[in-house]
Each structure stands twice: as structure tokens, then as C-alpha cells.
Amino acid sequence: MKEQLPDFQAITRLKQGDLAGLDALIARYQLRALRAVYLIVRDSALAEDIVQDAFIRLAQKISQFDDARPFAPWFLRIVLNDALKATQRQKRQISLDGCEAGETAAMIEAITDPQPDPETLIADAETCHEVWLALDCLLPEQRAVIVQRYYLGYSEAEMSIELRRPPGTIKWLLHAARQRLRSLLATFDPTRSEIGVCEEE
Amino acid sequence: MDEHPxxxxLSKLAEDGIPDDLDLRATVHHRLETSKTQPEKGDFPMKASSVRVRYIIATAALVMTLLSAVLLFTPQGRAWAQTVLGFFTRAESDVLPVETPVPGTDTPDTLWIFNLSISEVEQQAGFDVLEPAWLPEGLAFTGALYEAESHMVRVSYSLQDFGTNGVNLTEEPIPEGSEECELCGQVVGASALIETVPIGDVMGQYVPGVWQADDAGQWNWVSDPYLQTLRWQVHGMAFELLAMAPSDIVTKADLIAMAESIPVPPDAGQSLATATAPTPTCGSWAKPICTLAEAQQQVDFTVQMLPESAGLQLKGAYAEPGLVLLRYSDAVDLFQMRPERRGDASLVGASAQIEPVQIGETQGEYVQGVWLDSQDSPVSEWQNEGSQSLRWQQNGMFYILNAYRGDSNKEQMAEWASSLVAYSASDRPDLTHIRQLSETEALVGYPITPLDSAPEGYIFTHASIHQPTRSVCLHYMYDGNDGPGPYLLLAQGPADMAPALIQTAGAAPSQPRAATIGGAEQSYSLDAHSWERSGEWACTSADTRSNYDESYLTLTWQIDQRQYDLYTPVPFGRCLFRESFSELDLLRLAETVTGISTHPSDEFDPACTQDIDQMEAFAGFDIKVPAWMPDGLILRGASSWKPGEGVMLYYSFPDDNHTAVTIGQNPIPVTAGADLLDDVKDVLSGGSEKDDFPAEGYRRLTVNGAPAVMILGCWLSDENGNLVWYQEPDFLQTLWWKKDGMLFAVYGLWSSNDGIAAQTNLVSIAESMR
Structure with missing residues (x-):
């Protein structure tokens, strides 16, 4: 099946002008890219636009791709950069309104503890809802590093390489993002109205 | 593995926002089909080569790579290629296992770019390239390239109207008396349709098809007529025509006709067998090292130089057929090239401010700005600041004058451009940049003694002469980094003309230390940044100091009335940086100059040794080595400054320049009852920094039952020079503990080794040092 083509073969075909190669890459990476972008821009339609654009540019500029490099981190970096640019264009106002009251101590503990007690795990919809709202209060760059580290699963070293930033900067960004998230969750206002993305769980 | 909550x-949130069944393929296809690519970059009137040609070339290169990879990368391919005599040999099946790197993931270092003219490729190859007198309709010459390793020339003819690849012609001389050549055999699938066809008076073989890799990691032969190969030999020459085009546009008959139209003289093979193609190396664009004379030899036009009035020093030249780059001090480059070689050099951003500038009787264009992030994204972004570029055409040549620093200006650059000076072999030699020692010797009038061999990783780049003192500076550059340098400089000249050594202003007082250099007199090791020559001399004068600003004097000696100085900016040991030199390394280098060796290869070097026993003898105490290390880390070496003082053990990954884990062990006077934290403060603060760690900056624990403290950060200076406590998990953590009059420390620095510095790792390392 075409979508099972390995990356290198898909890229080779795409470089030869065969769009089957592009299909294989889209099939393999679209959901991961879309979801990562969505977590940053928080708008599924905009996420679709960004990832579509990225695939189209990929097809047009594939000759510039260095075959010696792994495709996935290269492509995901592009879409994440595009997502950040999109948030800048949106000029979203980062407001802390609605994030300043309430107590979610158990959730904070669970989120910040990499090995939580299963009994205290926060698998309920409320937690997802609160994290979603708290993410909105982060700067886009902070959301991006959170997404890379905790959604895409990059190590800090990989992030340093892919973002071409010193490891110290990555660590600082992550630290700041985590601290911000933590403080936001600690003062979360559960009455704030937003889409409850986890409520169906 | 536990998943972080x-x-x-985040996964739940993302899955809710983007459902699993979302599929962009149809939309992307539709947009691709309906979109018309808009130019994203503005351009100068002197427009560059088309992207499409490059696309075609790159595609052709990829297909060719895929084909050759079968032979190169599969054991069967290699074996068969060595034994078969026919142009094509059928494999036993149409499937070959791929046991080694798969094509496409292991791209050759140099992508095939057909960017040379026939005359240029002949100059590189050293033999006449034979061209077909007839081409199928629609085919046009694209360019050529030379593969030095296989001594083959590839010529590309593309199908311009169809936007597809076309035909590649490859030519290879068969060495006299040899039956082996790259084009002499190729493995094809068992089902391949090999045809023997007449080509003039000889027979060739034709086969349609290609090896394709599948998901199972196997190569499958596909008789796809899009790829057609014709091979033949005549008069000691091997040829291949590879068509990459629809078979109804380039037919088998076309290939045969094309082959028959190539005139091959009877002595072609013989003359090719004796042809030599010495291509003088000029380094690279990043590291131009040629002299003007060498650059001039590479091109068929007269090299132009910036005028002396520019006050810039030539640092080196780079040349290849049709193009010369002169790199000057103060980050100024002058490119000069045949117009067809200018490539995309003219492209600037759509927002660029292009200003007309009069240069003599011609008009050029000036722009300030730079493309950013070309490697990070398919789309580079133009920024209207930074580098300045002046471009013009004159007398059939295309010029670019780039100034990468902000202290030049448009008017100044135009003035330089208006007064270029033609290089002449009869010109006074450029004393700042001489490649040949013999030429240097002729100019100074005495024999020059270089290092017997450049240190590992270093190359000799050039010599420069300080005329008033007849002293010479030999420049050796470390070639293992992305950018130029660091440099190792060796100065020499008549001793009676060498200015005296004086202490560097502001340096802490220090005395030269007597050094042992075989056969030398007045040999001294000098502390870094402490000593200099009191007047101009080799390596430090205006004429010779082009690489001095990064260096300092570390070793000086005399022999036979000749004064020698050795300068290096990296006087540590190779435990820390691969390009560094310990004092013993430098002494050995000096002895390659004197020719008398007194430092045997097994002499103990406390700056970096893997001999722990000898280090113990030197240090005067038992060194504890950890029995456990995180996977992959190896001992790079141990170092110590003075007997009785601390010893450091450096651990890193084999190919990493960075040290991931460092272990220090220092004998200290242990005050009875003193708190460990006080000892650590004494070591770290030295009385000049803050005395206390913040409460959250450390935690107490034990190492094998002994009290220990994990310091979780460090004091760093901020932009105002104030010390601030910097603490980040995994940034820098140091585990300290005391035992038997020794203070131990395991440093974990994040560097590029995420996870290595985890506290649990540091404790495990420490506890394994029993």
C-alpha cells in the first residue's frame, strides 16, 4: 500500500514528481502534525490550514530536503514554526482573567509527578478541561515547548537540535512553561467557560 | 515506560480536537493541482538559473544514486560487479535483500549537480569529453559533472519541454591493461530484458528497468521502460546512456542513434589512460586557502583584486572553473564569476531595497539584507539588515562584493568595486599569503623549518612574512570544526632581529618556565596571555597577524641563531577539546622542528592520560574510578595540574566533543566536625562569590552511607555582572561527598546528553566508586 512506503522511498518518489510519495507522507504524519499544531493554535480549522500549507510547500520544495536527515523532526519543526507564526498573526491576547481562583491541588500534584499513584490519577474530564484552559494562558512559545516535550515526546536534547537553540534556552523555556502551567492550575477558576474538549471521555 | 500525566x-485534548478520520490528502492534491506557484523571492534584473533545472538535476541525481546504490550497497552487487564482464548481469532473482544502508537514507556527501560546462568538466577530468553529434528532439544540454573518485564524467541532457529528466551520458576511461571500470558491469533483475544491440562497429547492451526498494527491505527489479540503460565500450572508453523519460519520447532507437553519433578517436582510451587530473585544492567557500596565483591557475579569466586603498588583507582565495572567491579581512568577500556560474546569487527578498550604484562606466546594484533560516524551512525569509551586497557585470564577468559586518557602506564598496586591480603573475608576491615553503624561503633567504607533520586535524594553510625582521609565520588551521580555526602558528626568523619578550599589559605576573626541547636553547613555556614580543614580528605584525587575534604565545625557543615561537589559543589537553594541546603536546611539536626528540610517545602527560596508575603516582593519592557509568559513556582521560592537587576524570560519548560527566577528587584538610556544605562552599566560592546556596539550591542525601550534598545549580553572572543563582533540573548538578580526607564531586552537565545528568545517575556513579 502506498501509505506504507518508508519515508525515504516516499521522498524519493516525491522528488521524482510522484504525488504518491506525498500521499504516503501525509497519511503518516498528518494527524501528528495536525494535533500538535492544534494544541498550539487551539483552532482546528486553522490547524488544518497550516498543515495543508506545509504539505503543499513540502511538495513544491522537496528538492531542498536533505535525504540524510530524518524527515519527521524536520517536517514537524516546520509546522510548529508555522503554528507559532500563526499565533503571532492572530495577536492573541494572553489574558489571565478567569484563571485566578480555585484549587486543584490534586491535579497539580498528579500532573507534575511523573509517576503518580494510580489511585490519585486524574483521568476525569475536569482535568482535561482545566489543562486546556490553562494552556490558553501560556505564551505560544511556551505552549510549543510543552507540546514538543509532552505531546510529541521530544527529549530536551532533540528539542535543542531541532529548534537550533542552546539547551539552556530550551530548559529555560520548558521550565518557565511548566511553572506557568503549574501556577495557572493552582489558581484555576473552574467556572470559566470554554470548550470542554475532554468531556466526552 | 511510564507516561507523563x-x-x-495533551493526547486526549488533541484527539478530541482533531478526529482520527481527518484526511488532508484530497484537499492537498486539489490545492496542488489548482495552485500556481507564486514567486516568493524578488530578483535582480540579472536573474539566476531556474529552479526547475535544479529540480530536474536533483531528480536525475537521485535516480542515478538509486541505481548505483544497488551495486555499491548490496554485498551481492559488489561481488557481482567485480566478477562480471558483460555490461549487464542477471541476478538469480528479481529480489535482492538490502542488508546495508538503504538508498535514499544514505545520500552521498556530494549531491550530483550538473553545473559545469564541457570545457570546465574537461579541465577537471583531464581528458576530452566526447559529445553526441545528434540529440533526440527536445533534449538540450544541461550541464556536466566530474566524479573524481571513479574518474567519470556525467553529462546531462534534459527534456526541457516535458519538465522531466532526459538522458544522462556517462563516460569513463578504462585504464590500460585493466578490465575493470565502474561502467563495466551492472547487476539487473533475473527478468530483465537485456538486448544486445550494434552501436557502429561494436556491440552494446540495452536494458529497460530499475531496482526499486520495497517495505520489506528488499530490492525488486522492475522492467519499467521509463528507465532505459545502454552501455558499450569503444577504444578504451566505457559509455553509458541512461534515459529517464517516457519511452515514447526517448526511445531505444534514439539512444542507439545518440550513441552512434559520439565520435570516439582510436587513441581515446590510450590518451585517457595516461591522463592525469590533478585538481589543486583551494579549500572550500567556508575555508578558502589558495593564493591568488593558485586561484588564477584554476580559471580562464584574469582574477581581479580589491585595491590596496581598501586596506583589507587577503585571507585566502577559493577557485573552481568559472568562479573565484577572494576573502579579505574584516569579513569582506569578492566573488567573480562567469555569468553562467552566478546561480541564485542574485536572488533577494521581495522587500529588499535595491539601489542603483555607479561603478566606473557600468551600473551595479546594492542591497542590504540576508536570507535567514534557509535550512530550517523550505522557505527562507529575507531580512533587510545585516550583510551588504554590491553586484555588477563588467567585461563579461559577474561580480559580487559582500561585506558581512556593519562597518562598510555603500559608497565605500562602490569605490572599491570601481578600482579593482587585475592580478598579474609578475606582481610583487603577496607576502601575507604564500602557499609554498620554497617560495617563502626564496623570499626571506633562509631555509624554513615547518612542523614535521601537522597535528592531527590540522592543515597547513599558508605562510606570511614580516619583511623588516625577515621573520615568517606558518599558519596551521584546525579543520574539524564548521568554521575556520582555531589556528596553530609557528613563527621563526633571525634571532637577532626578534624583539624582546615582555609581559603582556595587565597580565598577572608570571615567569617563563624552562622547557625541554631537544636541540634547542633558551626554551621556555609561557603562561597564556602573559607574554608577547615587544615589537612587530612574525605572526603578530600587521602583515602576518591575520590569525593571531585568536592565539597567544605559549612556547619559545632558539636554535642555530634562529628564534621560534609557537602560538595556540587552545593550550589545554585533548581530554577537554580535541583540537587542544597540552604543554607536552607543544613540546613534541617543537621537537618536530628541531628534529631531536626527547619526549617519547609513552611519556606521561598529566594534562590528559588514560593511564590511571601513572596519574595516581603523579597525584600522590589513590584515584577512585566508578564501576558504573550510564550506557555509552567512556573514559576520555584524566587530568591534573600539579602533584597533590585534584584529579579530574572526563567521560563522554565516543564521538562527542563534550564531556558529559566529570568526576573530581581533591585531597582537602578535613576539619573535624565541619559541615560538608562548608567545604563545598570553600571550593566553589573561593571567597569571591556568594557564600551561601539558596535553600532550594541543594539537598542533602547520602552516598554509601556518607553524608553528601547535591548542589542543584550554580552562580552565574547576569548581563549586569551580578551573580545570580541559576538552577534548572539537569542543567548542572553536582554531587559532593567526603571520605577519607578526600572531597569528591560528580558533575553532570546537560550539554547534549539529556538524561545523563539525572540525579539518580549521579548517585549511582558515586556509589559505584567504592
Missing amino acids: LTRI
Whole structure:
């Protein structure tokens, strides 16, 4: 099946002008890219636009791709950069309104503890809802590093390489993002109205 | 592996926002079909080569790579290629296992770019390239390239109207008396349709098809007529025509006709067998090292130089057929090239401010700005600041004058451009940049003694002469980094003309230390940044100091009335940086000049040794070595400054320049009852920094039952020079503990080794040092 083509073969075909190669890459990476972008821009339609654009540019500029490099981190970096640019264009106002009251101590503990007690795990919809709202209060760059580290699963070293930033900067960004998230969750206002993305769980 | 709760939550959020069944393929296809690519970059009137040609070339290169990879990368391919005599040999099946790197993931270092003219490729190859007198309709010459390793020339003819690849002609001389050549055999699938066809008076073989890799990691032969190969030999020459085009546009008959139209003189093979193609190396664009004379030899036009009035020093030249780059001090480059070689050099951003500038009787264009992030994204972004570029055409040549620093200006650059000076072999030699020692010797009138061999990783780049003192500076550059340098400089000249050594202003007082250099007199090791020559001399004068600003004097000696100085900016040991030199390394280098060796290869070097026993003898105490290390880390070496003082053990990954884990062990006077934290403060603060760690900056624990403290950060200076406590998990953590009059420390620095510095790792390392 075409979508099972390995990356290198898909890229080779795409470089030869065969769009089957592009299909294989889209099939393999679209959901991961879309979801990562969505977590940053928080708008599924905009996420679709960004990832579509990225695939189209990929097809047009594939000759510039260095075959010696792994495709996935290269492509995901592009879409994440595009997502950040999109948030800048949106000029979203980062407001802390609605994030300043309430107590979610158990959730904070669970989120910040990499090995939580299963009994205290926060698998309920409320937690997802609160994290979603708290993410909105982060700067886009902070959301991006959170997404890379905790959604895409990059190590800090990989992030340093892919973002071409010193490891110290990555660590600082992550630290700041985590601290911000933590403080936001600690003062979360559960009455704030937003889409409850986890409520169906 | 436990999943972080935040990971789980983010996954849920993302899956809710983007459902599994979302598929962009149809939309992307539709947009691709309906979109018309808009130019994203503005351009100068002197427009560059088309992207399409490059696309075609790159595609052709990829297909060719895929084909050759079968032979190169599969054991069967290699074996068969060595034994078969026919142009094509059928494999036993149409499937070959791929046991080694798969084509496409292991791209050759140099992508095939057909960017040379026939005359240029002949100059590189050293033999006449034979061209077909007839081409199928629609085919046009694209360019050629030379593969030095296989001594083959590839010529590309593309199908311009169809936007597809076309035909590649490859030519290879068969060495006299040899039956082996790259084009002499190729493995094809068992089902391949090999045809023997007449080509003039000889027979060739034709086969349609290609090896394709599948998901199972196997090569499958596909008789796809899009790829057609014709091979033949005549008069000691091997040829291949590879068509990459629809078979109804380039037919088998076309290939045969094309082959028959190539005139091959009877002595072609013989003359090719004796042809030599010495291509003088000029380094690279990043590291131009040629002299003007060498650059001039590479091109068929007269090299132009910036005028002396520019006050810039030539640092080196780079040349290849049709193009010369002169790199000057103060980050100024002058490119000069045949117009067809200018490539995309003219492209600037759509927002660029292009200003007309009069240069003599011609008009050029000036722009300030730079493309950013070309490697990070398919789309580079133009920024209207930074580098300045002046471009013009004159007398059939295309010029670019780039100034990468901000202290030049448009008017100044135009003035330089208006007064270029033609290089002449009869010109006074450029004393700042001489490649040949013999030429240097002729100019100074005495024999020059270089290092017997450049240190590992270093190359000799050039010599420069300080005329008033007849002293010479030999420049050796470390070639293992991305950018130029660091440099190792060796100065020499008549001793009676060498200015005296004086202490560097502001340096802490220090005395030269007597050094042992075989056969030398007045040999001294000098502390870094402490000593200099009191007047101009080799390596430090205006004429010779082009690489001095990064260096300092570390070793000086005399022999036979000749004064020698050795300068290096990296006087540590190779435990820390691969390009560094310990004092013993430098002494050995000096002895390659004197020719008398007194430092045997097994002499103990406390700056970096893997001999722990000898280090113990030197240090005067038992060194504890950890029995456990995180996977992959190896001992790079141990170092110590003075007997009785601390010893450091450096651990890193084999190919990493960075040290991931460092272990220090220092004998200290242990005050009875003193708190460990006080000892650590004494070591770290030295009385000049803050005395205390913040409460959250450390935690107490034990190492094998002994009290220990994990310091979780460090004091760093901020932009105002104030010390601030910097603490980040995994940034820098140091585990300290005392035992038997020794203070131990395991440093974990994040560097590029994420996870290595985890506290649990540091404790495990420490506890394994029993």
C-alpha cells in the first residue's frame, strides 16, 4: 500500500514528481502534525490550514530536503514554526482573567509527578478541561515547548537540535512553561467557560 | 515506560480536537493541482538559473544514486560487479535483500549537480569529453559533472519541454591493461530484458528497468521502460546512456542513434589512460586557502583584486572553473564569476531595497539584507539588515562584493568595486599569503623549518612574512570544526632581529618556565596571555597577524641563531577539546622542528592520560574510578595540574566533543566536625562569590552511607555582572561527598546528553566508586 512506503522511498518518489510519495507522507504524519499544531493554535480549522500549507510547500520544495536527515523532526519543526507564526498573526491576547481562583491541588500534584499513584490519577474530564484552559494562558512559545516535550515526546536534547537553540534556552523555556502551567492550575477558576474538549471521555 | 500525566492529557485534548478520520490528502492534491506557484523571492534584473533545472538535476541525481546504490550497497552487487564482464548481469532473482544502508537514507556527501560546462568538466577530468553529434528532439544540454573518485564524467541532457529528466551520458576511461571500470558491469533483475544491440562497429547492451526498494527491505527489479540503460565500450572508453523519460519520447532507437553519433578517436582510451587530473585544492567557500596565483591557475579569466586603498588583507582565495572567491579581512568577500556560474546569487527578498550604484562606466546594484533560516524551512525569509551586497557585470564577468559586518557602506564598496586591480603573475608576491615553503624561503633567504607533520586535524594553510625582521609565520588551521580555526602558528626568523619578550599589559605576573626541547636553547613555556614580543614580528605584525587575534604565545625557543615561537589559543589537553594541546603536546611539536626528540610517545602527560596508575603516582593519592557509568559513556582521560592537587576524570560519548560527566577528587584538610556544605562552599566560592546556596539550591542525601550534598545549580553572572543563582533540573548538578580526607564531586552537565545528568545517575556513579 502506498501509505506504507518508508519515508525515504516516499521522498524519493516525491522528488521524482510522484504525488504518491506525498500521499504516503501525509497519511503518516498528518494527524501528528495536525494535533500538535492544534494544541498550539487551539483552532482546528486553522490547524488544518497550516498543515495543508506545509504539505503543499513540502511538495513544491522537496528538492531542498536533505535525504540524510530524518524527515519527521524536520517536517514537524516546520509546522510548529508555522503554528507559532500563526499565533503571532492572530495577536492573541494572553489574558489571565478567569484563571485566578480555585484549587486543584490534586491535579497539580498528579500532573507534575511523573509517576503518580494510580489511585490519585486524574483521568476525569475536569482535568482535561482545566489543562486546556490553562494552556490558553501560556505564551505560544511556551505552549510549543510543552507540546514538543509532552505531546510529541521530544527529549530536551532533540528539542535543542531541532529548534537550533542552546539547551539552556530550551530548559529555560520548558521550565518557565511548566511553572506557568503549574501556577495557572493552582489558581484555576473552574467556572470559566470554554470548550470542554475532554468531556466526552 | 511510564507516561507523563501531561502527555496523556495533551493526547486526549488533541484527539478530541482533531478526529482520527481527518484526511488532508484530497484537499492537498486539489490545492496542488489548482495552485500556481507564486514567486516568493524578488530578483535582480540579472536573474539566476531556474529552479526547475535544479529540480530536474536533483531528480536525475537521485535516480542515478538509486541505481548505483544497488551495486555499491548490496554485498551481492559488489561481488557481482567485480566478477562480471558483460555490461549487464542477471541476478538469480528479481529480489535482492538490502542488508546495508538503504538508498535514499544514505545520500552521498556530494549531491550530483550538473553545473559545469564541457570545457570546465574537461579541465577537471583531464581528458576530452566526447559529445553526441545528434540529440533526440527536445533534449538540450544541461550541464556536466566530474566524479573524481571513479574518474567519470556525467553529462546531462534534459527534456526541457516535458519538465522531466532526459538522458544522462556517462563516460569513463578504462585504464590500460585493466578490465575493470565502474561502467563495466551492472547487476539487473533475473527478468530483465537485456538486448544486445550494434552501436557502429561494436556491440552494446540495452536494458529497460530499475531496482526499486520495497517495505520489506528488499530490492525488486522492475522492467519499467521509463528507465532505459545502454552501455558499450569503444577504444578504451566505457559509455553509458541512461534515459529517464517516457519511452515514447526517448526511445531505444534514439539512444542507439545518440550513441552512434559520439565520435570516439582510436587513441581515446590510450590518451585517457595516461591522463592525469590533478585538481589543486583551494579549500572550500567556508575555508578558502589558495593564493591568488593558485586561484588564477584554476580559471580562464584574469582574477581581479580589491585595491590596496581598501586596506583589507587577503585571507585566502577559493577557485573552481568559472568562479573565484577572494576573502579579505574584516569579513569582506569578492566573488567573480562567469555569468553562467552566478546561480541564485542574485536572488533577494521581495522587500529588499535595491539601489542603483555607479561603478566606473557600468551600473551595479546594492542591497542590504540576508536570507535567514534557509535550512530550517523550505522557505527562507529575507531580512533587510545585516550583510551588504554590491553586484555588477563588467567585461563579461559577474561580480559580487559582500561585506558581512556593519562597518562598510555603500559608497565605500562602490569605490572599491570601481578600482579593482587585475592580478598579474609578475606582481610583487603577496607576502601575507604564500602557499609554498620554497617560495617563502626564496623570499626571506633562509631555509624554513615547518612542523614535521601537522597535528592531527590540522592543515597547513599558508605562510606570511614580516619583511623588516625577515621573520615568517606558518599558519596551521584546525579543520574539524564548521568554521575556520582555531589556528596553530609557528613563527621563526633571525634571532637577532626578534624583539624582546615582555609581559603582556595587565597580565598577572608570571615567569617563563624552562622547557625541554631537544636541540634547542633558551626554551621556555609561557603562561597564556602573559607574554608577547615587544615589537612587530612574525605572526603578530600587521602583515602576518591575520590569525593571531585568536592565539597567544605559549612556547619559545632558539636554535642555530634562529628564534621560534609557537602560538595556540587552545593550550589545554585533548581530554577537554580535541583540537587542544597540552604543554607536552607543544613540546613534541617543537621537537618536530628541531628534529631531536626527547619526549617519547609513552611519556606521561598529566594534562590528559588514560593511564590511571601513572596519574595516581603523579597525584600522590589513590584515584577512585566508578564501576558504573550510564550506557555509552567512556573514559576520555584524566587530568591534573600539579602533584597533590585534584584529579579530574572526563567521560563522554565516543564521538562527542563534550564531556558529559566529570568526576573530581581533591585531597582537602578535613576539619573535624565541619559541615560538608562548608567545604563545598570553600571550593566553589573561593571567597569571591556568594557564600551561601539558596535553600532550594541543594539537598542533602547520602552516598554509601556518607553524608553528601547535591548542589542543584550554580552562580552565574547576569548581563549586569551580578551573580545570580541559576538552577534548572539537569542543567548542572553536582554531587559532593567526603571520605577519607578526600572531597569528591560528580558533575553532570546537560550539554547534549539529556538524561545523563539525572540525579539518580549521579548517585549511582558515586556509589559505584567504592
